[in-house]
Amino acid sequence: xxxxxxxxxGFIGSHLCESLVADGHKVCCVDxxxxxxxxxxxxxxxxxxxxxxxxxxxxxxxxxxxxESFKPEYVFHLAANSDIQASAKNPEVEYRNTYTxxxxxxxxxxxxxxxxxxxxxxxxxxxxxxxxxxxxxTSNLSPISYYGAAKLGSEALISAFSYxxxxxxxxxxxxxVIGPRLTHGVIFDFIGRLRKDNTALRILGxxxxxxxxxxxxxxxxxxxxxxxxxxGVTLYNVGVEGATSVTRIADxxxxxxxxxxxxYQYTGGEGGWKGDVPKFQxxxxxxxxxxxxxxxxxxxxxxMTVREVLKEG
Amino acid sequence: xxxxxxxxxGFIGSHLCESLVADGHKVCCVDxxxxxxxxxxxxxxxxxxxxxxxxxxxxxxxxxxxxESFKPEYVFHLAANSDIQASAKNPEVEYRNTYTxxxxxxxxxxxxxxxxxxxxxxxxxxxxxxxxxxxxxTSNLSPISYYGAAKLGSEALISAFSYxxxxxxxxxxxxxVIGPRLTHGVIFDFIGRLRKDNTALRILGxxxxxxxxxxxxxxxxxxxxxxxxxxGVTLYNVGVEGATSVTRIADxxxxxxxxxxxxYQYTGGEGGWKGDVPKFQxxxxxxxxxxxxxxxxxxxxxxMTVREVLKEG
Numbered sequence: 001x002x003x004x005x006x007x008x009x010g011f012i013g014s015h016l017c018e019s020l021v022a023d024g025h026k027v028c029c030v031d032x033x034x035x036x037x038x039x040x041x042x043x044x045x046x047x048x049x050x051x052x053x054x055x056x057x058x059x060x061x062x063x064x065x066x067x068e069s070f071k072p073e074y075v076f077h078l079a080a081n082s083d084i085q086a087s088a089k090n091p092e093v094e095y096r097n098t099y100t101x102x103x104x105x106x107x108x109x110x111x112x113x114x115x116x117x118x119x120x121x122x123x124x125x126x127x128x129x130x131x132x133x134x135x136x137x138t139s140n141l142s143p144i145s146y147y148g149a150a151k152l153g154s155e156a157l158i159s160a161f162s163y164x165x166x167x168x169x170x171x172x173x174x175x176x177v178i179g180p181r182l183t184h185g186v187i188f189d190f191i192g193r194l195r196k197d198n199t200a201l202r203i204l205g206x207x208x209x210x211x212x213x214x215x216x217x218x219x220x221x222x223x224x225x226x227x228x229x230x231x232g233v234t235l236y237n238v239g240v241e242g243a244t245s246v247t248r249i250a251d252x253x254x255x256x257x258x259x260x261x262x263x264y265q266y267t268g269g270e271g272g273w274k275g276d277v278p279k280f281q282x283x284x285x286x287x288x289x290x291x292x293x294x295x296x297x298x299x300x301x302x303x304m305t306v307r308e309v310l311k312e313g
Numbered sequence: 314x315x316x317x318x319x320x321x322x323g324f325i326g327s328h329l330c331e332s333l334v335a336d337g338h339k340v341c342c343v344d345x346x347x348x349x350x351x352x353x354x355x356x357x358x359x360x361x362x363x364x365x366x367x368x369x370x371x372x373x374x375x376x377x378x379x380x381e382s383f384k385p386e387y388v389f390h391l392a393a394n395s396d397i398q399a400s401a402k403n404p405e406v407e408y409r410n411t412y413t414x415x416x417x418x419x420x421x422x423x424x425x426x427x428x429x430x431x432x433x434x435x436x437x438x439x440x441x442x443x444x445x446x447x448x449x450x451t452s453n454l455s456p457i458s459y460y461g462a463a464k465l466g467s468e469a470l471i472s473a474f475s476y477x478x479x480x481x482x483x484x485x486x487x488x489x490v491i492g493p494r495l496t497h498g499v500i501f502d503f504i505g506r507l508r509k510d511n512t513a514l515r516i517l518g519x520x521x522x523x524x525x526x527x528x529x530x531x532x533x534x535x536x537x538x539x540x541x542x543x544x545g546v547t548l549y550n551v552g553v554e555g556a557t558s559v560t561r562i563a564d565x566x567x568x569x570x571x572x573x574x575x576x577y578q579y580t581g582g583e584g585g586w587k588g589d590v591p592k593f594q595x596x597x598x599x600x601x602x603x604x605x606x607x608x609x610x611x612x613x614x615x616x617m618t619v620r621e622v623l624k625e626g
Contacts, residue, residue, distance in 0.1 A: 088477065091423070095416050099466070103408050110404070127472065139452035142472045142546065149473035153412070153466025159440065159455045160462035164401065164588055233455065275477055 001025045004072035006057050006105060007079030009036030011183045012120065012174075012216060016076060017041055019220045021049045028070040032056035034097075035082055040181055057101040063108040074116040074227070077105050082184060084124075084147045088275045091146040098150035099157075106161040117162075117169040118227060121155055123211075123237075124148030125173060128277045135283035136173075136235050145275035155235075162233050170226055171235045172219075175282060178305040179216030181312070186246060186272075187302065190253050191309050200263045201254075204272035207247035207264065210279050214240045215301035218294040225292055236290070239282035242298040246272070249302055256306045314338045317385035319370050319418060320392030322349030324496045325433065325487075325529060329389060330354055332533045334362045341383040345369040347410075348395055353494055370414040376421040387429040387540070390418050395497060397437075397460045401588045404459040411463035412470075419474040430475075430482040431540060434468055436524075436550075437461030438486060441590045448596035449486075449548050458588035468548075475546050483542045485535065485551045488595060491618040492529030494625070499559060499585075500615065503566050504622050513576045514567075517585035520560035520577065523592050527553045528614035531607040538605055549603070552595035555611040559585070562615055569619045 003020050007013045008029030013036065020027045021044055029041055029052045044050040051070070055062035057079040066072075080098040087093040102119070109117065126134050127142035143149040155171060162169045182188050193201055222238055244252075247264065254262050271278045296304065316333050320326045321342030326349065333340045334357055342354055342365045357363040364383070368375035370392040379385075393411040400406040415432070422430065439447050440455035456462040468484060475482045495501050506514055535551055557565075560577065567575050583591045609617065 091416075091420055091474070091477075095413075095420075099412075100408075103404075107404055107408075125469075127476075137452045139450045141454075141469070142476075143469055144473060144476040146470075146473050146477070149466075149469040152469035153462075156438075156454070156456055156462040156465035156469070157459075160457060160459050160588070161404070163440075163455075163457040164459070275473070 001074055002070060002072050003074045003076060004028050004030060004066065004070060005076045005078065006030045007036060009033060009038060009040045010078060010082065011040065011181055012177055012219065013078040014040035014181060015216045015220045016078065016223060017044055017050065019224055021047050023224065025049065028053060028066060028072065030055045030057065030066060035183065058096060058104050060104055060108065063104060067108055067112045072114055075105060075109055075114055076118040077102065078120045080120070081147065084145060084275070085273050087146050088273060094146040094150035098147060099153050102154035102157055106157055109167065110161060110165045115167050117158065117167055118223060119154065119158055119169060119171045121171050121173045122148065122151045123173055123175050123280055123282065124277065125152040125155065126280065130279040133281055133283045134237065136237055136286055144277065159233055166231055168229050168231050169233045170229045171233060172223065172238045174219065175212040175214050175239050177216055177219055178213050178301055180308040182305060182309055186249055187253065187305055187309060190250055194253065194257060194259065194262070198259050198262065200265055201250055202265045202267065203246060203250060204267050205246065205269050205278065206266055208245055208278070209272055209276065210243045210245040212240050212243040212282060213298045213301045214238065214294055215296045215304060218296055222287065222292050236287045237282045237284055238287060239284040240294040240296065240298050240301065243281060244298045244302050248299070252303050253306050256303065256310060314387055315383060315385050316387045316389060317341050317343060317379065317383060318389045318391065319343045320349060322346060322351060322353050323391060323395065324353065324494055325490055325532065326391040327353035327494060328529045328533045329391065329536060330357055330363065332537055334360050336537065338362065341366060341379060341385065343368045343370065343379060348496065371409060371417050373417055373421065376417060380421055380425045385427055388418060388422055388427055389431040390415065391433045393433070394460060397458060397588070398586050400459050401586060407459040407463035411460060412466050415467035415470055419470055422480065423474060423478045428480050430471065430480055431536060432467065432471055432482060432484045434484050434486045435461065435464045436486055436488050436593055436595065437590065438465040438468065439593065443592040446594055446596045447550065449550055449599055457590065472546055479544055481542050481544050482546045483539055484546060484548045487532065488525040488527050488552050490529055490532055491526050491614055493621040495618060495622055499562055500566065500618055500622060503563055507566065507570060507572065507575070511572050511575065513578055514563055515578045515580065516559060516563060517580050518559065518582050518591065519579055521558055521591070522585055522589065523556045523558040525552050525556045525595060526611045526614045527551065527607055528609045528617060531609055535600065535605050549600045550595045550597055551600060552597040553607040553609065553611050553614065556594060557611045557615050565616050566619050569616065569623060
């Protein structure tokens with residue numbers, strides 16, 4: 001199969017590219033290298049199944065050229081802003097990099113008659129519903145971040161484009177995703193801070209923010225397992241057992257770095273920043289019943305990731 | 314109060330401007346006159362409470378200038394594509410005129426600290442759920458038109474911007490809206506066709522498409538009644554008693570035009586066009602319980618509108 005992976009040089013995208021190439025698919029990785037990085041796919045660069053194009057997914061001419069030359073049968077759309085704290089100050093980042101990328105990709109699929117899509121959505125579409133166990137039928141989705149809003153808007157676009165153009169779309173609502181080659185997020189930040197100063201660690205919020213963390217290979221396995229869906233939109237919450245608090249992450253990192261007596265300096269407040277959802281828990285019965293289960297519970301995924309990031313140096 | 318009505322020279326917007334001016338509010342009407350028309354607000358042009366600016370709501374500089382000079386306290390956002398059949402062929406129309414307008418307006422409100430918003434959403438956000446009675450808690454919203462997708466994306470933006478910037482937002486999901494100065498839609502089209510040829514009438518679909526039609530003055534009354542809401546998003550389905558089929562509309566028009574023996578030529582199929590939702594019915598308990606009820610049931614609204622459009626010539 002000819003698979004176009006947009007945002008393929010990003011953290012999750014690069015793992016997906018590896019998995020698709022390993023399965024014998026021809027993969028074209030498209031990235032604008034704003035958050036993605038050529039190093040992420042350096043292990044694939046010599047594969048005859050793999051090609052890499054520097055294209056911004058909001059550039060319609062660029063998309064035209066790759067759809068014409070590569071003739072994709074399947075589009076995996078993972079291009080988005082992933083720096084959610086930054087976009088809280090500048091919503092245009094989400095308008096451009098998260099919503100407009102989706103619109104341009106769908107409109108190009110429509111033009112070239114490409115009928116299969118995978119889209120990486122997020123738990124952030126639900127908003128702050130900490131007292132509810134969130135499943136795919138939860139109503140009143142009320143995102144509190146510009147990121148969540150742009151992803152929910154993208155899901156709406158996929159609904160209409162799929163109906164109007166007979167596209168088969170698979171949408172996963174991701175929890176926090178971690179693992180080798182991580183580029184951002186709480187684990188990445190904490191390790192960076194502790195390398196500079198191993199006596200004290202500044203922690204945003206009160207440390208009780210508690211979220212499920214999935215290991216990236218688990219997630220990629222689910223994408224590949226479910227990628228053939230029927231016409232219309234198939235939606236899954238993708239999650240793991242358990243959830244890990246920010247303080248527990250700090251504890252695991254200190255253990256793995258062999259640090260004792262680190263003073264935690266909490267900035268206070270429930271969320272790490274405005275628009276952060278401090279707690280959520282998924283109901284993942286739907287994807288379990290469909291035959292997939294994550295290998296690694298949240299705490300294990302965190303510990304494995306910490307070890308990988310420490311190794312990467 | 315200083316009220317900015319974006320899309321104020323459109324069909325619904327112009328009625329809202331009239332009502333706000335009648336209540337003594339200072340109104341600035343912003344329109345790009347692509348679908349709106351200066352004639353729609355000609356009755357207001359001599360009012361000292363009313364001003365009119367030709368600005369496209371995707372033009373950030375234009376929005377800046379009007380926010381700086383007029384200093385709105387309340388923004389009524391009714392700017393959108395309203396030609397849904399046209400956008401079915403060109404989704405960029407919805408991306409630009411329905412979604413991007415909302416983004417730019419919200420981002421400008423954020424910049425200038427404007428805290429009150431009204432937004433005109435639509436039944437099209439639900440998608441084709443003809444077997445369900447749709448209420449505000451209905452889940453799995455799955456728009457089948459680019460128009461519905463852009464409106465649902467706009468609702469998501471409003472959710473995030475309201476949370477992040479302490480904005481109080483009122484969202485109405487409109488059914489079909491009709492009345493004096495109608496510029497488009499089935500009544501407008503049928504009358505136009507019968508004026509050209511009063512022996513036969515081409516009807517898109519099978520004529521059984523059945524929707525609630527609300528009279529525009531009823532709708533505007535509801536907007537004004539509920540416009541002061543608390544922080545966050547308040548959402549209402551706005552509807553009427555009953556619903557009217559397309560064939561019934563044709564019958565009413567023929568009666569009012571004094572035409573007998575008109576042959577109805579159905580193009581066939583359930584929907585009028587791809588992306589058209591052939592049937593829907595709202596649960597309007599929430600707005601009824603809050604103290605508002607439409608004066609005119611759907612069939613009456615249709616007949617009154619037919620008389621107005623015939624008078625307008």
